[in-house]
Amino acid sequence: MTLRVVKDWIRQSNKLERIWLLAKIEFKLRYYENKLGLLWALIKPISDMFIFYIAFELILKQGIPNFVSFLFIALIQWNFFVESTAGTVQILQSKKYLYEYTNMNKIEIYLSTILANCIGFFFNLLFFLIFYQFIDKDTPGLTWNALLFIPIFLNLLVFALGFSIILSSVYIVAKDIAQIWTVVIGVGFWISPILFKLETFRETLPGVDYINPISGIIINARNVLLYQKLPEWDLFLFDWIYAAFVLLTAIILLNRLGRKAAEKL
Amino acid sequence: MESNIVLKAKNISKTFTVSEDSHNTVKHRLFSLFNPLRKKRVEALKMLSLDIEKGECVGFIGRNGCGKSTLVKVLAGVYPSDSGYLKIDGSTMLMNLGVGMNYELTARENIYVSGSILGLKIKEIDRIFEKIIAFAEIENFVDTKIKFFSSGMMARLSFSIAVNAGADIMFLDEIFAVGDMKFQEKAVKVFEGSWIEGKTVVLISHSMEVIQKYCKRVGFMKNGELVYFGDPDKAIEMYLADNQ
Structure with missing residues (x-):
């Protein structure tokens, strides 16, 4: 199926144009309808950071250096993942108008939505980079290692796309998946290194950095952006294999369940 | 054959x-x-x-x-x-009352989305855009969200898209x-x-x-x-x- 999609794109070049058009419209619908528009994409991580800073730095005194940057880079990745998964469980229902009258490939709906989320993410990333480089005090600053964030983010993108397809396909036959995923996301947040020192996290929850796919992404993103280190390669490789497996499962599910979306939803 | x-x-x-x-x-x-x-x-x-x-x-x-x-x-x-x-x-297009449209989008946006789904490139949609609007008789409501349209306007617009864009x-x-x-x-x-x-x-x-x-x-x-x-x-x- 993947091969067919790629071949199709090459043959009919308007597909890339269409994905971009749908992404722009999705982005507009999400942000331009509100008075503050795109600022909402930034307000959410900032308000979270404010709360967590008070709780974990001022009250619990974890003593993590540059805690705001430490939180910022983790939260924007986490929020991107949550928006792209929990926010798209019902996508085949809400975007039914796109495929109920034509033989349009549904994968394009997912790609355009995730592309719209990327626009919001890059806006946040830009603010993070400015904050980290010029505002946050006593940071070592960015190095060339920061470029390694590109494959790390792509890894996150594949995870988000895979889970988004799996969840929305399962939604066709079991609508409770929306609530179940809210619980999974809640648990996933607390068993990730978003708020905690890496050593404490690994000591208390050994192996979870491999089980929770976003943990490895956050650990390696901090390595290349905050600590000027290289990624932990074993974790990096494991997460890519993990993501490929998730995406493959997703495509199989979309093929089996997604084709029934028009009649079931 | x-x-x-x-x-x-x-x-x-x-x-x-x-x-x-x-x-x-x-x-x-x-x-x-x-x-x-x-x-x-x-x-x-x-x-x-x-x-x-x-x-x-x-x-x-x-x-x-x-x-x-x-x-x-x-x-x-x-x-x-x-x-x-x-x-x-x-490409195929199924039309009964009309083609699929999003009520939160304007007539202009719906024309571009539908046209693109039907296989047209943006430049091709640019070329037939005025024709679609004229055929649908909605010249004064191009940038109005279609949720404010009457059912007749909706029917005309979707029919016009189908006829002019086609699959x-x-x-x-x-x-x-x-x-x-x-x-x-x-x-x-x-x-x-x-x-x-x-x-x-x-x-x-x-x-x-x-x-x-x-x-x-x-x-x-x-x-x-x-x-x-x-x-x-x-x-x-x-x-x-x-x-x-």
């Missing part, structure tokens, strides 16, 4: 399972593991085979509930077939039965104009006049089966006999 075929269906069938309890939630599913559902199987399409050639206009007739609408949904690739094989060469294979399900008289006249005029030339059209209608006038081959359906597919006069005769 084989290369001229744009739609090939072999032994396609479609059965809908209708249950009295909706088991859409995991909780329902858990509690009904040992409690079988009362299910009813509705065979909407029974082992159907047909070929449609490029540029052909074919019609399907039959009484209500005979499976015509399910057939076009399967042929258009919107519903999956339970069995057999279906090959569609090109390789068009499935028209009772388009002559909707809208006011002016709208219906417009629909007929489109069929009498040059629009239909060269397009592959699958038409469903209860109007024998329309079917006889535009279709080269006609299929007569009864209880999910394609009883006959060929000469329009013979198919119409069978349909009329079935209505006796």
Whole structure:
């Protein structure tokens, strides 16, 4: 199926144009309808950071250096993942108008939505980079290692796309998946290194950095952006294999369940 | 000759399972593991085979509930077939009241989205944009969200998109039965104009006049089966006999 999609794109070049058009419209619908528009994409991580800073730095005194940057880079990745998964469980229902009258490939709906989320993410990333480089005090600053964030983010993108397809396909036959995923996301947040020192996290929850796919992404993103280190390669490789497996499962599910979306939803 | 075929269906069938309890939630599913559902199987399409050639206009007739609408949904690739094989060469568009539109978007945005889904490039949509607006008679509401449109405006816009953008294979399900008289006249005029030339059209209608006038081959359906597919006069005769 993947091969067919790629071949199709090459043959009919308007597909890339269409994905971009749908992404722009999705982005507009999400942000331009509100008075503050795109600022909402930034307000959410900032308000979270404010709360967590008070709780974990001022009250619990974890003593993590540059805690705001430490939180910022983790939260924007986490929020991107949550928006792209929990926010798209019902996508085949809400975007039914796109495929109920034509033989349009549904994968394009997912790609355009995730592309719209990327626009919001890059806006946040830009603010993070400015904050980290010029505002946050006593940071070592960015190095060339920061470029390694590109494959790390792509890894996150594949995870988000895979889970988004799996969840929305399962939604066709079991609508409770929306609530179940809210619980999974809640648990996933607390068993990730978003708020905690890496050593404490690994000591208390050994192996979870491999089980929770976003943990490895956050650990390696901090390595290349905050600590000027290289990624932990074993974790990096494991997460890519993990993501490929998730995406493959997703495509199989979309093929089996997604084709029934028009009649079931 | 084989290369001229744009739609090939072999032994396609479609059965809908209708249950009295909706088991859409995991909780329902858990509690009904040992409690079988009362299910009813509705065979909407029974082992159907047909070929449609490029540029052909074919019609399907039959009484209500005979499976015509399910057939076009399967042929258009919107519903999956339970069995057999279906090959569609090109983009398809199913049109009853209109093409799919998002109520939160403006007329302009809907035109671009629909046009793009139907396979047009942005530049091509730019070229036909004014024509779509003029045909739909909504010049003063181009940037208005369509949720504020009247049902007539909506129908005109979607019909206009369908006519001007079009897909390789068009499935028209009772388009002559909707809208006011002016709208219906417009629909007929489109069929009498040059629009239909060269397009592959699958038409469903209860109007024998329309079917006889535009279709080269006609299929007569009864209880999910394609009883006959060929000469329009013979198919119409069978349909009329079935209505006796």
